[in-house]
Amino acid sequence: MKLNISVLLLISILFGCNTAKTSTQTKEHLKIYVCLSPETAKTRMTNYEISIPDTWCSYLGMHYMLTHSPKALLDLRNNEHTNSLYVISYDAPSHQSENIEEALKKQLISGVPSLYEPVYTSDIHNVYGKYYIIKSKSVYDGSIIVNLDILFNYNKQDYIINYNVLEKDYETYVNDVLKIVASFRVKEKS
16 A cells, blocks of 8 residues: 555656646746846736836846836845836736726725825826826835835726835936836737
8 A cells, every 4th residue: 555655656746747847848937136138028018018218127026027127226136125117907806997086096095005194196198198196105124115106097907007216216216217107008909
């Protein structure tokens, strides 16, 4: 009986490892926290497009999320907390709203906890019309972080451009972020 269990276990391990090897051979091998070429970054933007300034770097960050940071800040792993931008658009009820006003209410309720009361303003995008900029602050590793959630709603789908930056660096990079926001486009489904 012990021999049968041992043989079954050995067969399971052999087939399991072989299957894992086959599946990883077909996966794209991109490293995290390494700058991507602009072409590779564009292919990772599956349902949206943004233009990233030449002075910024696109990379795969935590959970392989496409993330963007200024090249002047070389510690990409730390940038996720202190200076990074990424786009969120999940095909889930939590990211679907009838309009931008409903999307704002949802975002304010489900937003990241903040030590400071979030404030929001609206602006007009040249393609998608009204959008909201929700600004809040938090503390990371003893430093104040400014968090911007730029909220769009298009065809009942919510899109959030999230930008985190050290408060001391906010003025240095906010114009780049506003240009990125202006370049935002939804990729239409065919």
